[in-house]
Amino acid sequence: MLIEPRVLKGxxxxxxxxxxxxxxxxxxxxxxxxxxxxxxxxxxxxEYAEVLLGxxxxxxxxxxxxxxxxxxxxxxxxxxxxxxFARFLAANRxxxxxxxxxxxxxxxxxxxxxxxxxxxxxFQCDFDAVGPDAVSTDFEILLMIHAALSNLGARDIxxxxxxxGLFNRFLDGLxxxxxxxxxLRTVDKVRKVGRDQTAAALAERIPAAAAERILAxxxxxxxxxxxxxxxxxxxxGAGPDTERLRAIGELAAATGVAESVxxxxxxxxxxxxxxxxxxxxxxxxIESIGSVCSGGRYDDLVLLYSKQAMPGVGASIGLDRLIxxxxxxQGLPDTASSADVxxxxxxxxxxxxxxxxxxxxxxxxxRSEVYPEARKLGQQFAYAERSGIPYAIVCGEDExxxxxxxxxxxxxxxxxxxxxxxxxxxxxxx
Amino acid sequence: MLIEPRVLKGxxxxxxxxxxxxxxxxxxxxxxxxxxxxxxxxxxxxEYAEVLLGxxxxxxxxxxxxxxxxxxxxxxxxxxxxxxFARFLAANRxxxxxxxxxxxxxxxxxxxxxxxxxxxxxFQCDFDAVGPDAVSTDFEILLMIHAALSNLGARDIxxxxxxxGLFNRFLDGLxxxxxxxxxLRTVDKVRKVGRDQTAAALAERIPAAAAERILAxxxxxxxxxxxxxxxxxxxxGAGPDTERLRAIGELAAATGVAESVxxxxxxxxxxxxxxxxxxxxxxxxIESIGSVCSGGRYDDLVLLYSKQAMPGVGASIGLDRLIxxxxxxQGLPDTASSADVxxxxxxxxxxxxxxxxxxxxxxxxxRSEVYPEARKLGQQFAYAERSGIPYAIVCGEDExxxxxxxxxxxxxxxxxxxxxxxxxxxxxxx
Numbered sequence: 056m057l058i059e060p061r062v063l064k065g066x067x068x069x070x071x072x073x074x075x076x077x078x079x080x081x082x083x084x085x086x087x088x089x090x091x092x093x094x095x096x097x098x099x100x101x102e103y104a105e106v107l108l109g110x111x112x113x114x115x116x117x118x119x120x121x122x123x124x125x126x127x128x129x130x131x132x133x134x135x136x137x138x139x140f141a142r143f144l145a146a147n148r149x150x151x152x153x154x155x156x157x158x159x160x161x162x163x164x165x166x167x168x169x170x171x172x173x174x175x176x177x178f179q180c181d182f183d184a185v186g187p188d189a190v191s192t193d194f195e196i197l198l199m200i201h202a203a204l205s206n207l208g209a210r211d212i213x214x215x216x217x218x219x220g221l222f223n224r225f226l227d228g229l230x231x232x233x234x235x236x237x238x239l240r241t242v243d244k245v246r247k248v249g250r251d252q253t254a255a256a257l258a259e260r261i262p263a264a265a266a267e268r269i270l271a272x273x274x275x276x277x278x279x280x281x282x283x284x285x286x287x288x289x290x291x292g293a294g295p296d297t298e299r300l301r302a303i304g305e306l307a308a309a310t311g312v313a314e315s316v317x318x319x320x321x322x323x324x325x326x327x328x329x330x331x332x333x334x335x336x337x338x339x340x341i342e343s344i345g346s347v348c349s350g351g352r353y354d355d356l357v358l359l360y361s362k363q364a365m366p367g368v369g370a371s372i373g374l375d376r377l378i379x380x381x382x383x384x385q386g387l388p389d390t391a392s393s394a395d396v397x398x399x400x401x402x403x404x405x406x407x408x409x410x411x412x413x414x415x416x417x418x419x420x421x422r423s424e425v426y427p428e429a430r431k432l433g434q435q436f437a438y439a440e441r442s443g444i445p446y447a448i449v450c451g452e453d454e455x456x457x458x459x460x461x462x463x464x465x466x467x468x469x470x471x472x473x474x475x476x477x478x479x480x481x482x483x484x485x
Numbered sequence: 486m487l488i489e490p491r492v493l494k495g496x497x498x499x500x501x502x503x504x505x506x507x508x509x510x511x512x513x514x515x516x517x518x519x520x521x522x523x524x525x526x527x528x529x530x531x532e533y534a535e536v537l538l539g540x541x542x543x544x545x546x547x548x549x550x551x552x553x554x555x556x557x558x559x560x561x562x563x564x565x566x567x568x569x570f571a572r573f574l575a576a577n578r579x580x581x582x583x584x585x586x587x588x589x590x591x592x593x594x595x596x597x598x599x600x601x602x603x604x605x606x607x608f609q610c611d612f613d614a615v616g617p618d619a620v621s622t623d624f625e626i627l628l629m630i631h632a633a634l635s636n637l638g639a640r641d642i643x644x645x646x647x648x649x650g651l652f653n654r655f656l657d658g659l660x661x662x663x664x665x666x667x668x669l670r671t672v673d674k675v676r677k678v679g680r681d682q683t684a685a686a687l688a689e690r691i692p693a694a695a696a697e698r699i700l701a702x703x704x705x706x707x708x709x710x711x712x713x714x715x716x717x718x719x720x721x722g723a724g725p726d727t728e729r730l731r732a733i734g735e736l737a738a739a740t741g742v743a744e745s746v747x748x749x750x751x752x753x754x755x756x757x758x759x760x761x762x763x764x765x766x767x768x769x770x771i772e773s774i775g776s777v778c779s780g781g782r783y784d785d786l787v788l789l790y791s792k793q794a795m796p797g798v799g800a801s802i803g804l805d806r807l808i809x810x811x812x813x814x815q816g817l818p819d820t821a822s823s824a825d826v827x828x829x830x831x832x833x834x835x836x837x838x839x840x841x842x843x844x845x846x847x848x849x850x851x852r853s854e855v856y857p858e859a860r861k862l863g864q865q866f867a868y869a870e871r872s873g874i875p876y877a878i879v880c881g882e883d884e885x886x887x888x889x890x891x892x893x894x895x896x897x898x899x900x901x902x903x904x905x906x907x908x909x910x911x912x913x914x915x
Contacts, residue, residue, distance in 0.1 A: 058536060060575035060790040062529055063560060068573055070580060071524035071587065078515070078525060085508070090847040092824035092854030092874075094501035095508060099492055099606050100530065100592060101550070101562075106488060120531070122552030125596045130493065132531075143498055145490035150500060152871040154857055156823065157501065162530060166555045176529050189857035191836055198840065202847070302836075309837030310844055360490040393586065394522035406621055406732075407739030410628065414740055417520040417632070424522030427584055427619035441582040444522075 065167070065175030075391040077178075077378060080207060081160060084180060084372075087203040091195065093156045093182055098139040100162065104131040107138050109359055118165040132164040136181040136371070137356070144185065145360035154186025160374070174375065183369025185356070190299055193332045193352060193368050194306045200336055200348050200370060201312050207377075208385055211339025215319035216303065219329045219351060221286065221296035222320070225272055228291045229265040236326065237261075242273055243325035246345075250274065273321040279304040282318040299332065330354045332368065344380050348372045392443035394422040395483050399435040401451050408455050412448060412476065419480040440465050446483055495597070495605030505821040507608075507808060510637060511590055514610060514802075517633040518588045521625065523612055526587045528569040530594075534561040537568050539789055548595040562594040566611040566801070567786070574615060575790035584616025590804070604805065613799025615786070620729055623762045623782060624736045626798050630766055630778050631742050637807075638815060641769025645749035646733065649759045649781060651716065651726035652750070655702055658721045659695040666756065667691075672703055673755035680704065703751040709734040712748040729762065760784045762798065774810050778802045822873035824852040825913050829865040831881050838885050842878060842906065849910040870895050876913055 062068060069077065085095070104121050108131065121131040133139050136159045144151070160180045167173045182199070184192045197214055204212045222239075226232050237260050245253045250270065257266040268289060275285040283304065287297045300318065307316040324333040331352030338347060350370025357365045396416055398409045409425045416423040424444075426435045432449065439447050450460040454473070462471040462479055471482070492498060499507065515525070534551050538561065551561040563569050566589045574581070590610045597603045612629065614622045627644055634642045652669075656662050667690050675683045680700065687696040698719060705715040713734065717727045730748065737746040754763040761782030768777060780800025787795045826846055828839045839855045846853040854874075856865045862879065869877050880890040884903070892901040892909055901912070 057791065058539065058789050060536065060572045060787075061533065062572075062576070063531060063533060063554075063558065064556070066529035066531060068529070068577060069527035070577060071526055074525040074527055082512075090850075090852050092827075092852055092872075094821065094823045095504040096501055097499035097504055099496035099498070101493060101496060101594070101606065103491065103493060106490065106492075109488065117555070120552075120554065122550075124493075124550065125547070126494070128493065142490045142492075146492070147498060147500060152868055154868075156854070164531070176531065184857075187858050191830070191840070191855055191857040194840065195855060195857075198844070306837050306840055310840050357490075359488050361487065391524065393524045397522075400621070407736050410621070410624065410736055410740050414628070420520075422520050422522055424586070425621055425625060427614075427621040427625075428617050438582055438584075442522075 063175070065169040065173070067174065067176075071393070072391040077374070080374070080378060080381075081180075083206050084160070084203055085158070087199065087206045088158045088182060091156070091199045091202070093158045093184075093199070096140075096143060096157045096159055097161060098133070098136075098143055098159070100132055100164075101130050102133060102139065102142070104129040106142050106360075107131045107133060118167055120164050120166060133161075134165050135163055136161060136179045137369075140181065140183060141356040142360060144365055145357045148361070148363075154184055154192065156182070156184040156186075158182040178374035180372040180374050181369060183356075183367050185365050185367035188331065188352070188354075188366045190302045190306070193299065194303050196350065196368050196370055197303070197307070197316060197334065198310060198312065200334075201315050203372075204336070204338070204348070207381060209338055209381065212315045212336065213339070214316050214334050214336045214348075215322045215346075216300070216316060216332060216334045217318065217320050217322040218296045218300055218331060219323060219333050220331050221290055221294070221300070222272075222323055224294065224296060225286075225290040229268060231261055231265050234260055238269065239323050239325055242269070242321065242323050245273060245321050273323075275318075275320050279307075279313070279316070279318045282320065286318075286320055296331075303332070324349065324351055327351070328353050328356075334370070338380055338384065341380055341383050344376065344383070347377045347380050392422075392445065394424045394442070394444050395446060396421055396423045396479070397435065397439040397442075397444045397447045398423060398425045399432060399447050399449050400426045400429045401432065401449055403429045405450065405452065405455060408450065412450065412460065415476050416480065416483075419476075421480055421483050436463070436465060446479075448479065493605070495599040495603070497604065497606075501823070502821040507804070510804075510808060510811075511610075513636050514590070514633055515588070517629065517636045518612060521586070521629045521632070523586045523588045523614075523629070526570075526573060526589055527591060528563070528566075528573050528589070530562055530592065531560050532563060532569065532572070534559040536572050536790075537561045537563060548597055550594050550596060563591075564595050565593055566591060566609045567799075570611065570613060571786040572790060574795055575787045578791070578793075584614055584622065586612070586614040586616075588612040608804035610802040610804050611799060613786075613797050615795050615797035618761065618782070618784075618796045620732045620736070623729065623798050624733050626780065626800055627733070627737070627746060627764065628740060628742065630764075630800060631745050633802075634766070634768070634778070637811060639768055639811065642745045642766065643769070644746050644764050644766045644778075645752045645776075646730070646746060646762060646764045647748065647750050647752040648726045648730055648761060649753060649763050650761050651720055651724070651730070652702075652753055654724065654726060655716075655720040659698060661691055661695050664690055668699065669753050669755055672699070672751065672753050675703060675751050703753075705748075705750050709737075709743070709746070709748045712750065716748070716750055726761075733762070754779065754781055757781070758783050758786075764800070768810055768814065771810055771813050774806065774813070777807045777810050822852075822875065824854045824872070824874050825876060826851055826853045826909070827865065827869040827872075827874045827877045828853060828855045829862060829877050829879050830856045830859045831862065831879055833859045835880065835882065835885060838880065842880065842890065845906050846910065846913075849906075851910055851913050866893070866895060876909075878909065 241256045272289045275282045307313045329351035333351035335346035336348040352368040355364040413423040447463045448460045459473040671686045705712045737743045759781035763781035765776035766778040782798040785794040843853040877893045878890045889903040
């Protein structure tokens, strides 16, 4: 009885062309992060359920893969990289120099409803700087988001910035701080549902005058300085929060990214644990896909595990969504070549020579493989074409004796005869 | 009530210096694989238990993390990368060009006894070439193992090669094929328990004359050709199996790796599913750590899921063991620098200028970070030293006006004054 080779709903294989593309993207992200002095960490996929969910366990619970292991332990698979980072900080504090700046790219698991096109296993990419509550660090994260996305080939990047602490101060001024949870939840949806529906929702619980001021606050648009001016007015004057936003605008201008940093008071990041700067990132032309990188500053990430607070600022990229977004903008490669050169096997007697040729090519950095059997050359060329390999080498006894090979460019079916390996390397490198 | 930030027994965090080291190693492996035309894939961490364990489920079962998910499915976390590869081949056959050569690096999970220093979450690195049963492919895997380990800085690499099919033929000749399972299990331990204990164990079930011949077979030592001659004799003459081994020896000689390929008939790979060439790899000086890369040729990997056979040859590297082995040979770096240059913050008024300097350095490929606060320079230097950052930049208003910076080499505490950014780049690159 055969077993059906099926995968679980919400899970999927990554085929070579997808995996090559993803690895390239991840390497570029890592390259950017390391240029900013960020270092990688990893944490276990499986942790104590209590550690991941807290003593109680909130709304996420239902989505968490949780079970009892062989030793009777209540365990769960990580559902994000933030909670494990908090646990990591608390556990390894003694070994870390502050400011501690880490990135973490890995799989997370959520038993979500797959009807909304969501996957149950997906990649997150988080980066955080933990240390002093400084504008320099806030800005560094924004600059790094811009550099990382640029390095991936994204153009027209806009990071929408606001300040949760300022928003709270503004709600205090309106005397409706008690409704802040409702307001945050409502305002967070404005981009999706529009201004009218947001107004209606606010009116249900908030006095009309206050609702109007909230709409004015989150609706402010225009140049950075203009919007900041409106926010200062609506919040009842300047403070460290508006000063922070002002300094960020100045740093953006000084470093040449002002065009990509927009003050947008409608960004509040819903019910997340942020307390300072918050931001979301959109790519021009596909704003509808939503934010590809979001985050903010928090007062404390480790309070569940430690009494000593650790403020920080960080962001998260949903890698699968970002890959989809870049694919929509740039087009995705649907084949990926496995090699640059296929050394065909014309004669089985020359098999050792073919492996020597391939070895010489590899030593010059040319990806090369030897076709394993002496089939008809047409079949071997067909394999190369199907695998996206651009060049084939054909070599018989005569060529071997003369120290040359014949090179075939598969796309044009052009044959370049009697080349030395050095000449092949030169041609392929172009 | 605080939650203790503990990790599960057998699981562990990867700190930056460990993770940087591991990523560097993985990138080098990937580089080698891609030079050989191997492409990456990935599969889900979680699969149907039936798919991973078969309808029955054998000895591994007890170690498998298996549970019922929200949808009532019987699921399990992958415990190796071989079974998922077989499932992958059966599921995606239509999209793959043969020969199909893939590598896969990922986490696997086994609830093993941690007392033996084993981890329950660890990294495997598998590579296989599926397609015709050809000597060229067998040899390519051996050559790639040699290249991959060399690329990691390993010296004195010895791949011990044998042939499971030949061993079976030999047992047939002795008329004890029915005891082959017992013999394989016993012979597989000879490296650990020694010749005498193996002889005693064989004597329990095998006639004395046959046991003696088995010991002669697995004990053969010497130059490749000599050992091959003994194997041919003991197995009752040449055959396709001994011809395969002979051809591998010739290819090794022709490609300059003869010193690293040793014929060793004691290699049988126990009860694994291999049918052809089998091999284990040892590093000089730390043979006691065991094989760092093992594998072989199999007739069919997908028979659980498909009627169409898919022969192949492949190998597996236990990454954690390899990292430990290389660490023992080369010494492990115990700090890893997060950046090349720390731009110190001498004056908070110049914060924009510091970010511009860091940006210029990054554009030149220099990893740079800005210290977030205007603390005493001594404190900032201490942070750089603790983080392994070799250079610090100090810049006040005078230097900014003149377009220069002062560069400090932290190890020697040497100050190099009034340098342009171009000069800094040049110095740091050295």
